[in-house]
Structure formats: C-alpha cells, structure tokens
Amino acid sequence: MEQEKTSKINSYLTFKLGDEEFAAHVGKVLNILEMTKITTVPKAPDYLKGVINLRGAVLPVIDARIKFGMPEAEYTTNTCIIVLDIDLDGDSVHVGAIVDSVQAVLEIDNNQIMPLPTLGSRYKSEFIIGMAKIDEKFIIILNMDAVFSIDEITNLRVNTEINADNVNVEKID
Amino acid sequence: MDSFKKKFIEEASELIDKLEVTLLELEKNPDDPTQIQQVFRVMHTLKGNSSMFGFDLIDKFTHNLETVYDLIRNNQLKLTPQVLNVTLSSVDHLKAMLDEENYDDPDFLTTHNGLIAKINQLINPDKPMEEKQSVQINENKSEEVIHSYYVFFEPRKDIFKNGTNPLYLLDELTSLGKAKVFAHFNRVPLYDQINPEQCYVYWEAIIATENEVNSINDVFIFVESDSKLEIQKVADINLLADEKFLEEITQLANVQKDIGFVTVQRLANQSIARHNKSKSEVVKRERIGYKDKSTASIRVSSDKLDGLMNLVSELVTTQARLSLFAEENSVPGLAPIVENVQKLSRQLRDIAFSIVLIPIENLFGRFQRLVRDLSQELKKDVEFITEGAETELDKTIIENLSDPLMHIIRNSLDHGIEESAIRLAQGKSSKGKIQLKAFYSGANVIIQISDDGAGIDTEIIREKAIQKGIITAERKLSKKEILDLIFLPGFSTAKKVTDVSGRGVGMDVVKKKISEIRGEVEVDSEVGEGTTITIKLPLTLSIIDGLLVSINKSAYVIPLAAIDKIYAVEKSKIYTSFNNLITLDGKQIPFFSLRKEFNLSASDEELEQVVVVNFEDNSVGMVVDFVIGEYQAVLKPLGKHYKTHDIFSGATILGDGTVALVMDTNKIIKDFAKIQVINVK
Numbered sequence: 001m002e003q004e005k006t007s008k009i010n011s012y013l014t015f016k017l018g019d020e021e022f023a024a025h026v027g028k029v030l031n032i033l034e035m036t037k038i039t040t041v042p043k044a045p046d047y048l049k050g051v052i053n054l055r056g057a058v059l060p061v062i063d064a065r066i067k068f069g070m071p072e073a074e075y076t077t078n079t080c081i082i083v084l085d086i087d088l089d090g091d092s093v094h095v096g097a098i099v100d101s102v103q104a105v106l107e108i109d110n111n112q113i114m115p116l117p118t119l120g121s122r123y124k125s126e127f128i129i130g131m132a133k134i135d136e137k138f139i140i141i142l143n144m145d146a147v148f149s150i151d152e153i154t155n156l157r158v159n160t161e162i163n164a165d166n167v168n169v170e171k172i173d
Numbered sequence: 174m175d176s177f178k179k180k181f182i183e184e185a186s187e188l189i190d191k192l193e194v195t196l197l198e199l200e201k202n203p204d205d206p207t208q209i210q211q212v213f214r215v216m217h218t219l220k221g222n223s224s225m226f227g228f229d230l231i232d233k234f235t236h237n238l239e240t241v242y243d244l245i246r247n248n249q250l251k252l253t254p255q256v257l258n259v260t261l262s263s264v265d266h267l268k269a270m271l272d273e274e275n276y277d278d279p280d281f282l283t284t285h286n287g288l289i290a291k292i293n294q295l296i297n298p299d300k301p302m303e304e305k306q307s308v309q310i311n312e313n314k315s316e317e318v319i320h321s322y323y324v325f326f327e328p329r330k331d332i333f334k335n336g337t338n339p340l341y342l343l344d345e346l347t348s349l350g351k352a353k354v355f356a357h358f359n360r361v362p363l364y365d366q367i368n369p370e371q372c373y374v375y376w377e378a379i380i381a382t383e384n385e386v387n388s389i390n391d392v393f394i395f396v397e398s399d400s401k402l403e404i405q406k407v408a409d410i411n412l413l414a415d416e417k418f419l420e421e422i423t424q425l426a427n428v429q430k431d432i433g434f435v436t437v438q439r440l441a442n443q444s445i446a447r448h449n450k451s452k453s454e455v456v457k458r459e460r461i462g463y464k465d466k467s468t469a470s471i472r473v474s475s476d477k478l479d480g481l482m483n484l485v486s487e488l489v490t491t492q493a494r495l496s497l498f499a500e501e502n503s504v505p506g507l508a509p510i511v512e513n514v515q516k517l518s519r520q521l522r523d524i525a526f527s528i529v530l531i532p533i534e535n536l537f538g539r540f541q542r543l544v545r546d547l548s549q550e551l552k553k554d555v556e557f558i559t560e561g562a563e564t565e566l567d568k569t570i571i572e573n574l575s576d577p578l579m580h581i582i583r584n585s586l587d588h589g590i591e592e593s594a595i596r597l598a599q600g601k602s603s604k605g606k607i608q609l610k611a612f613y614s615g616a617n618v619i620i621q622i623s624d625d626g627a628g629i630d631t632e633i634i635r636e637k638a639i640q641k642g643i644i645t646a647e648r649k650l651s652k653k654e655i656l657d658l659i660f661l662p663g664f665s666t667a668k669k670v671t672d673v674s675g676r677g678v679g680m681d682v683v684k685k686k687i688s689e690i691r692g693e694v695e696v697d698s699e700v701g702e703g704t705t706i707t708i709k710l711p712l713t714l715s716i717i718d719g720l721l722v723s724i725n726k727s728a729y730v731i732p733l734a735a736i737d738k739i740y741a742v743e744k745s746k747i748y749t750s751f752n753n754l755i756t757l758d759g760k761q762i763p764f765f766s767l768r769k770e771f772n773l774s775a776s777d778e779e780l781e782q783v784v785v786v787n788f789e790d791n792s793v794g795m796v797v798d799f800v801i802g803e804y805q806a807v808l809k810p811l812g813k814h815y816k817t818h819d820i821f822s823g824a825t826i827l828g829d830g831t832v833a834l835v836m837d838t839n840k841i842i843k844d845f846a847k848i849q850v851i852n853v854k
Contacts, residue, residue, distance in 0.1 A: 039727060039832035041811070042771030044818055051811060051824055053832050056487065058809040058824040093813050 010110065014103040014139055015082065017065050018073070021103065021139045023132070024082070028144045030094065031083035032102055035075050049098060052081070059083065061096040062148060073100065087145045095148050106139075108132050113141060181226040182271050183472075188215050188222075189267050194538040196260055197545060203252045212260075213242040219267075231270050234285070237292045238263055244296065259291045261542075319350070319381050321412040322389055323437045325403035327375035328396060334370070337396055343376065345392045350382025351413045355426040375401075377432055379422065381411040405434055407441040410448050418444040475568075478529055485518075485525040486807045490826055492518045493805065497828035519805070527565070533611050533620075534562030536571055540582055540609065547586045554593050554604045555586060561611035566618055570710060573690045574620070577683040581622050581706050582607065584679065589626030589704055599701065601625065614709075623705035629698040631655040656696045660684040691822075711822070717808060719835065721801040721827075722784065725773045728833035729797075730806045730825055735838045737785045737792055739800055744781050755794060757785065764794030765845045786838045793842050806835055820844055 012023035013032075031054075038050040038061055047066040051058050061081060066072060078101035086093055113130040129141045192215045199208045216239040223231035238260065244250035266288055275281045324346065328339050343354060354376055361373040380389065389404050396402075412418050421440050425432050492514055499511040537559045544557040566574075590596075590605035597603050610621040631652055638644045638658050662681040687694045692710040719730035720739075740757050754761045764783060768775060783794040806825035811818070811834075822837040 037831060039824070039834065041815065041818065041821065041834060042773075043820065044815065048814060051832050051834075053826045053830055056490065056809075056826060058811060058826070058832060060812045060814040062814070088813050091813065095812070095814060 010107050011105050012108050012139075012141065013082070013105050015080075015099040016101045016103060017068060017099055018070055021137060023106070023108065023139045023141045024084070024144050025141075026105065028084050028086060029082060030085050033081040033083060033096070035077075035079040035081060035098070052096065054083065054094075054096075057094070059094055059096050061098060064097045064099050064147075067147065076100070078102075084144055084148060086148050088149060097148065106134060108134070108139075108141070178226055181222055181228070185219060185222065185231075185271055186268070188219055189264060189271075190535070190538065191215060192219075193261070193264050193542055196257060196264065197538075197541050199252065200254075200257055200545070203257075206246070209242065209246045209252070213239065213246055216242055228270070230276070230285075231267065234263070234267070234270065234289065237289065237296065241292060241295050250295065256295055259288070259295060261546075263288050263292065319383050319409075319411040320386075320406055321379060321381045321408040321410065321441065322386065323403070323405045323407045323434055323441075324376075324378040324380060324389065325401070325431075325434065326378070326393065327401040328372050329399040330371045330373070332372050332396065332399060339372065339374070339376070342392055342396065343378070346378060346380060346389065349384050349388055349392070350380055351411070352378050352380040353413055353419065353422065354378040355423075355432065357426075357431060377426070377437075379407070379412060379437065381413045403434060405438075407434075407438050408445050410445060412441055412444050415444045415448065417447065473528075481525055482529065485522050488518050489522055489805055490807050490828075494828040522805075529567055530565035531568050531571065532563050532565050533571060534559075536575055536578065537562050537609065539575070540578065543579060543582060544586065544607065547583065551586060552592070553586065553590050555590055556604050556606050558606065558608045559610075560608065564611040564613065564618060566710070570690050573686060574708075574710075577686045577694075577708075578609075578620070578622070580679050580683055582609075585622065585624040585626065585704070589624040589628075591627050618710045620708040620710070621705060623703060625703040628700040628702055628704055629656060629659070629696070630700050631698075634658055653695075653697075656698060659696065660694070717806055717835070719804050719806045719825075720784065721804040721833065722782075722797040723799050723801055724767050724771065724797050728801065728827060728831065729767075730804060730833050730835040731784060731786065731795075731838060732822075732835070733803070735786045735788075737787050740783045740785065740794075741780055742783050742796075744779055755783065757783065757794065760792070762792050762794050764796060766796040767841075768796070768798075770841065770845060786842075788839060788842045795838070795841070804833075806833070808835060 009026065011026040013026055013029050014021055014023045016022070033052075033054075036052055038052055040050040041048065044050075047063050049061045049063045051060050053059075063072065075098075079098060080102045081096040081098055082102065083094060083096050086095060112132045112134075114132065115130050116128050127143055127147045129143050132139050132141060192212060195208050195211050195215070199205065199212065202208065216235050220232055220235040220239055223229075223235065241250065241256065241260075245252050245256070250256070266284055269275050269281060269284075326339070326342070328337070332339065346352060347354065355378065357375050357377065358373070360375065361367065367373070382388070386404060386406060390397075393400070393402050393404075418440055422432065422437070425436060425440075496511055496515055499507050540559075541557060544555060548555040585607050590607065591599075591601075593603040596605065605624065605626060607622070607624045610619075610623075612619055634655050635644075635650070638655075639646050643658065643661060644650065659680045660683075684694055687708055687710075690710060692708055694709075695707045696704065697707070698704040717730075718733040720733055720736055722729050722731060738758075742755065742757075753763055753765060755764050756762075762785060766775075778798060781796050781798060782800050783796050784800070785792050785794045787793075804825075804827075808823040808825060810823050811821060815821070820837055820840045821834045823835050824832050825835055827833050
C-alpha cells in the first residue's frame with residue numbers, strides 16, 4: 001500500500017553534485033542536515049566517509065561524489081547531508097549522502113520522465129530511473145535504493161584491499 | 174492465533190521440556206518419589222490446561238499418561254525402562270500435538286494411536302503376576318487409596334435366634350482393613366432383667382479400607398433386613414492414621430452414647446483438613462527440593478524487554494552527558510548528586526542486562542535427551558557430562574546455538590565415539606565420554622564440546638581435500654589449517670552417510686550460524702584420543718565497559734575486558750624496535766601502531782601509550798596517542814553498510830555528541846597478523 005501512495009506523489013528533491021543536477025523521490029528522503037563533523041571509520045571504502053550522530057543513532061555517511069566517480073571536493077557552507085531511507089535486501093536502512101547543495105522540491109509528472117539514452121551515458125543505467133527536462137535543464141532522476149546499496153562495496157573493497165596490501169609490503173625497518 | 178491459545182502453547186512447551194528433563198533424571202533414579210511426583214504434577218497440569226483451551230486430544234492423551242504415573246506413585250506399577258521409553262515417545266508426540274496442523278497427517282495419527290495402545294497396555298498389563306505383586310506392596314505403603322467408613326450396626330434384638338453371632342460379623346468387618354469399633358452397652362438392662370437370648374449391644378465402627386463400600390455391605394448382607402445398619406463413607410483418607418481423630422472419637426465414645434454419623438463426619442472433616450495441610454506442606458517441601466525456580470519468576474514479553482533495554486541504554490548515554498557537564502561546570506552541590514546518578518544507572522544497567530540473559534542449562538537438557546536416544550540407536554555406551562549450566566547468555570544467542578551444538582554432538586556420537594569393543598581393544602574404557610562445558614573468558618563465553626573418541630585423522634582430511642581439488646598435493650598446511658578444512662561446504666570424511674550425519678552439510682553450516690552471532694569456532698583433535706570443538710561467543714551486551722583512547726584526535730573505545738595493562742612509552746622506542754617487539758615489565762610483547770593500521774601518519778607527540786590486550790592467551794600491544802579514561806559505552810550498530818567491516822563492533826555516542834568507534838581487538842589483531850604474514854613473504 002505504501003508503494004501506491006508514493007507513486008501517486010510526484011515530488012522530488014533536487015540536489016547538485018558539481019554541475020549536474022539530480023533528483024530523489026521524497027518518499028526516500030527523511031531529513032536534510034547541515035554538514036557536521038563526521039567520524040571517520042578507518043579502513044573503509046573511500047565513499048564511506050564515516051558516521052555521524054543523528055539523535056542518538058549512528059548514521060553511516062556516503063560521499064555521493066565519490067560514489068559517482070567524481071573527484072572529491074571541498075565542503076562548503078552549502079554542503080548538506082541528505083538522510084535517506086533505502087531498501088537494502090528487504091531491510092529499511094538509513095544512510096546519509098553528502099551532496100554539494102540542495103535545490104528544491106519539484107513536482108515531476110511521470111510523463112515528463114524520459115528514459116536514458118543507452119549509449120554514451122556516464123553513469124550506469126541501473127541507477128537511473130530517467131531524466132526530466134525542467135526549465136531548460138536536465139535533471140537525472142535516481143534510483144536511490146540502487147545508488148546507495150552496498151553492492152558496489154564488495155567490488156571497491158577488493159580493490160582497496162589489494163592496494164592496502166601493496167602499500168604495507170614496505171617494512172618499518 | 175488466539176492469544177490464549179498461544180499462551181497455552183508457550184506454557185505447554187515449557188512444561189513438556191521440564192517433563193523431559195525430569196524423565197531423564199528418573200532414568201538414573203527410578204525410585205525417586207520427588208521426580209515421580211513431579212512427572213505426575215506436570216501431566217496433571219498439562220491435562221487441566223489443555224482441556225481449558227480446547228486441546229481435547231492432548232487432554233485425553235495426557236489423561237492416560239497421568240493414570241500411568243498415578244499408578245507408579247502409588248506403587249501399583251513399577252517404573253521400568255519400557256515405561257520410560259513409552260513416556261519419552263509420548264513426550265515427543267506431545268510436542269507434535271501442539272501444532273494442530275499435524276492432526277491431518279496420517280503418520281501422526283498412526284503414532285498417536287500406537288502410543289495410546291501402548292499406554293493402555295501399561296495401565297492394564299496382561300500379566301496377572303505383576304498385579305499380585307503390586308497389591309502386596311500397596312498394603313504396606315500407600316495411604317492414599319484408603320477410604321474411611323462409618324458403620325452403625327444395631328442388630329435386631331432376637332438376632333441370636335437364627336444363629337447369627339454379631340461378633341463374627343464384626344470380625345469379618347475388621348478384616349477388611351483397619352477398624353476401630355466401639356461397642357455400646359447403654360441399652361443393656363440391669364442384670365436381673367437381662368434376657369440372654371437377646372442382643373442389647375450395638376456397635377459403631379470406623380473402618381479404613383481400600384475396598385469399596387460394597388465389600389462392607391457384603392459383610393452384613395444376611396442381616397441387613399434384620400438390623401439397623403448405616404454404612405457411610407466419611408473420608409477418602411485413612412482417618413485411623415490420624416491420632417487426633419482417634420483420640421477425639423474414643424473420647425466421645427466413652428462419654429456419649431452414640432457418636433452418631435454427624436459427629437463422625439465433623440471430626441472426619443477436621444481430620445481431612447489437617448491431612449491436606451500437612452500434605453501440601455510436604456508437596457511444598459518437595460517442590461523446593463526440586464530446584465524449581467519457576468515459583469519465583471514471571472513471564473515477560475520480549476517486546477517489553479527490548480523497550481526496557483533501549484531506555485536503559487539512553488539513560489546511560491544521558492547520564493554520561495550529565496557527568497561531563499558537571500565536570501565542566503562546577504555547580505556547588507551538583508557533583509555528589511551526579512555521582513549518585515552514575516552509581517544508580519550503573520546498577521540499573523547491570524540488572525537490566527541480567528534480565529535478558531538466561532542460563533544455558535535449558536539447552537543442556539535438550540542435549541541429554543539427544544545423547545540418550547542417539548546412543549541407544551547407535552548402540553554405543555556414552556556418558557554425557559555437562560559443566561557450567563549456570564553460564565548465562567543472551568536468549569537469542571542460545572536459540573541460535575541450539576542447532577550447531579546438536580550437530581556437533583551428533584558428529585561426536587556418530588564419528589567420534591567408537592563402539593565399546595573397539596574402545597576396549599584400544600585400552601580405553603568401554604564407556605565413551607562426551608563433555609559439554611560453558612564458561613566465561615574475558616569478554617567472551619566459551620562453549621567446548623570434547624569427546625574421548627577416535628579423533629580426526631588429518632591425513633584423511635588432507636587426502637579428501639586433495640581429492641576434491643581444494644588444495645594441491647604439494648601445499649603444506651599446519652595441523653590447525655588442515656583441521657579447519659572441515660568447515661568447508663560439502664566436506665565429509667565419513668565412510669558412509671548415515672541418517673545422523675556424514676552428508677557433509679554440517680560443519681560449514683555450523684560455522685556460518687556461529688559467525689552470524691558474531692562467534693568463532695575452532696576444532697582441535699588427536700587421533701585415537703579425541704576431539705575438542707571450541708566455540709567463542711561475544712557477550713553482546715549492548716553496554717560495555719570500555720577504555721576511551723584518542724588516535725589522531727578521534728576517539729575510540731577498547732573493551733575493558735580485553736585489556737591487560739597500559740604503558741606509556743617513548744615514541745623512539747616504538748619506531749626503532751626490531752621485529753615489532755617491545756619490552757614491557759620484562760616481557761617481550763609484540764605490538765603494532767593503530768595509527769599505522771588506520772593508515773594515518775605518525776604522530777608528533779613524544780610519548781605514546783601502549784595498551785596491552787589479551788588475544789588468545791597472548792598479550793599484544795596496541796599503540797594509541799593517549800588514553801582518555803574509562804567510559805561506559807552504549808554500543809550502537811554501525812549499520813549494514815559496515816557489515817563486513819568487522820574490526821569495529823559498533824560505535825557509541827560520547828557525552829559531547831561525537832561518535833567514538835568501538836574496537837573489536839581480536840579482529841584488529843588478526844587483521845594486523847595477516848598483513849604481517851604478507852610482509853614476511
């Protein structure tokens with residue numbers, strides 16, 4: 001029943017990463033927080049920036065830029081953490097996403113959403129529901145469950161592990 | 174499901190478990206009246222409860238079982254191994270009966286009817302000899318089948334005329350059991366008026382007998398019509414055993430003319446009351462003797478417990494903030510109050526956590542049954558010893574342990590313990606031994622299963638592994654590494670697949686289930702001597718006592734239970750050490766820098782601190798920037814995103830709102846050791 005409700009709602013929260021503008025369905029968004037001190041968790045994948053204290057609960061925080069393969073950027077006063085409620089293997093999981101800035105909440109009708117062009121896309125298509133043209137700019141509508149799932153972790157982790165091993169081969173002598 | 178039905182099923186399951194344990198005890202001591210009474214009581218309760226909640230099938234089934242044990246406790250039936258076997262099978266069946274969906278299953282019905290037949294046979298055995306024997310014993314001991322009757326017998330005046338001698342009748346009466354007869358001579362006229370051919374005497378008697386009232390009626394059968402006869406049951410107990418009653422009645426008989434039924438009944442009731450009181454006292458005493466903890470416990474729903482735990486956790490966090498605040502702002506009079514709050518919340522936390530912990534002995538009981546049944550089936554003579562039944566664990570952990578432990582014990586019985594003949598040939602005792610131990614070690618609970626059986630032959634495992642292509646023939650493995658191979662899926666060196674084990678779906682599942690509860694499992698074995706499997710589990714209390722340390726301005730928590738000692742060491746000593754060994758207190762201790770581990774640059778400080786923790790019987794030092802102090806950490810999970818990131822068991826929120834990560838020292842050290850190995854290569 002919840003799904004019916006959310007599909008009737010056509011509101012999306014838009015945010016920016018660099019020059020690109022993205023949108024997330026409001027059903028997935030719990031909260032928007034100002035940037036705050038993040039406790040780093042050592043030896044974790046790059047995009048898992050760390051954890052923060054959200055009203056007594058520990059919330060993992062992902063740097064969306066890194067997840068999307070963009071170079072890391074300095075945090076500004078506009079940088080926010082969007083607290084998302086995503087579905088991970090059937091469980092409801094809270095995770096925070098660091099974005100450059102949050103724009104607005106827009107109404108986007110289903111018929112305004114166009115499928116992605118299959119070739120030449122910079123991002124993997126399973127993460128993107130589609131694109132919408134609002135006010136002359138293209139907004140990429142994301143599948144938040146897929147984007148912030150942990151599948152990518154295993155791939156990335158293997159890489160970082162091998163890297164770490166190589167690094168540690170140097171002895172202390 | 175109806176909540177009452179659910180309640181009944183919960184309670185019935187507990188009762189059935191208790192029943193099983195008692196039956197196993199009875200097997201070792203078949204004459205223990207306390208245990209027999211306990212069995213009877215459980216059956217009785219089950220019967221009563223099941224009829225109340227509409228489980229008629231269980232009601233009827235337990236009724237017959239109850240009869241069997243009623244006979245046993247009255248010594249009318251002997252508790253033979255056959256009886257025990259039937260009872261144990263019935264217990265299994267009872268468990269099945271709790272699930273109404275089974276009622277349509279034809280196998281279920283077959284078992285059901287079969288058991289009912291067997292039980293009925295026990296109640297009405299074919300052999301008459303057993304009955305005779307039981308009746309004999311009955312006369313000597315039991316008091317509960319005896320009824321007391323009041324008899325008033327006034328024969329007709331001319332009863333002598335047809336040759337009846339009332340005294341003969343009284344003899345016959347008293348032969349039925351124990352009797353107290355009072356003869357009343359108050360109607361006998363003065364000497365000069367007596368007609369010797371007439372009977373002036375009448376009698377009142379109290380007779381205690383197990384016979385039914387008809388036997389008493391039979392005594393007077395020929396004189397019934399000619400005399401005033403009153404036969405009434407006054408009690409279901411032996412009134413004559415009650416001295417007070419005897420006293421009162423004798424007194425009355427001497428004083429009054431007749432005692433009369435009414436008076437007798439009154440006195441009898443008093444006697445019954447006294448009897449019941451003393452009986453219940455005995456029963457109470459018996460209950461205490463049976464270590465029955467259930468008299469002082471109540472059932473609480475786990476939701477309420479979860480709610481309680483959460484609140485206690487939040488209280489601890491808030492109290493930490495309060496303490497911090499009090500330190501930073503010296504308000505007069507605040508300090509002692511805050512200290513008190515800290516003390517109280519610590520005590521509350523300890524009690525709250527002890528509530529969710531239950532002793533592991535429940536599990537042990539189940540295993541007793543398993544070993545007994547299996548050893549019978551495999552025809553192996555095995556002794557099962559348990560130690561540390563009072564060790565407490567989180568309820569969910571215990572539930573998740575049940576299957577893995579059962580599998581391990583099965584393996585021991587099936588593959589480990591050899592048959593008696595083989596054991597004797599090897600110089601071992603014919604009785605095999607399986608030992609199950611549970612104890613605390615640091616921040617963990619250790620559960621060990623050891624047997625003195627055949628052990629695991631590492632050569633065979635190696636062969637099998639090479640066969641399966643898991644390892645190459647040239648690969649050299651340590652004994653431990655070879656033994657660890659049994660945890661791989663599909664691995665089984667059993668020569669034949671039995672019903673019990675050997676299908677190779679065991680040990681890997683065991684390992685998986687134990688990792689799910691954040692535990693570890695290891696196996697050690699000597700060929701010909703035996704095998705020991707050790708399971709290490711964390712005490713997942715969500716509040717742990719920890720040491721707060723700082724590394725690169727970030728705070729981390731090290732569980733206090735893992736820490737041996739803390740040393741302050743000069744930085745130079747650390748970075749110029751050879752082979753990562755440092756001398757502390759005269760001992761060479763391996764160490765590593767957590768800064769390095771966490772891929773951070775070296776610190777600027779001159780002095781660093783080394784926290785020495787215990788790791789599998791060794792000491793390992795971890796270098797931190799500095800130690801902040803003791804801290805009660807409310808453990809919060811890091812979330813699914815960090816699920817594979819196991820060097821941290823979780824995080825905690827400090828008094829100032831920042832997050833500190835809680836380290837799992839075992840995993841960190843293992844990680845470090847792994848990298849060391851690569852280094853050496």
